[in-house]
Amino acid sequence: MNWYLAEYSPISKKFFGYLEDPRDTLSSGSYSIDDILSYSKRGDDWEPMVDEGWKPIAAKEIVKLQGYIELMSTGTDDFT
Numbered sequence: 001m002n003w004y005l006a007e008y009s010p011i012s013k014k015f016f017g018y019l020e021d022p023r024d025t026l027s028s029g030s031y032s033i034d035d036i037l038s039y040s041k042r043g044d045d046w047e048p049m050v051d052e053g054w055k056p057i058a059a060k061e062i063v064k065l066q067g068y069i070e071l072m073s074t075g076t077d078d079f080t
Contacts, residue, residue, distance in 0.1 A: 001046070003036065006059055018065055026068040 005017035014030040021027070039046040059065050 001039070002064075003031075003048075004059065004062060004065060005031075018059065018068065020064060026065065028068070028072065 001022055002020040003017055004020075005015040007016040008014075009016070009030075012030070014032050015036075016028070016030050018026055018028050019031070036048055039048060060069055
């Protein structure tokens with residue numbers, strides 16, 4: 001499972017981003033740090049980790065997100 005967190009609102013204390021779940025589907029939304037950390041209750045394999053080598057990039061540059069972003073922004077899919 002991968003989280004692609006794009007923004008943080010200090011007012012609502014929520015991150016906006018994309019979630020790739022184990023069924024290999026994508027969804028977007030706002031998640032609190034408690035939402036994210038709650039996955040660790042499912043076991044060690046679910047423990048959230050931070051990629052220390054991560055560098056900021058535009059969501060449109062993440063291959064797994066490109067089709068999803070296209071679908072959400074235009075209403076048409078181009079998953080080919």
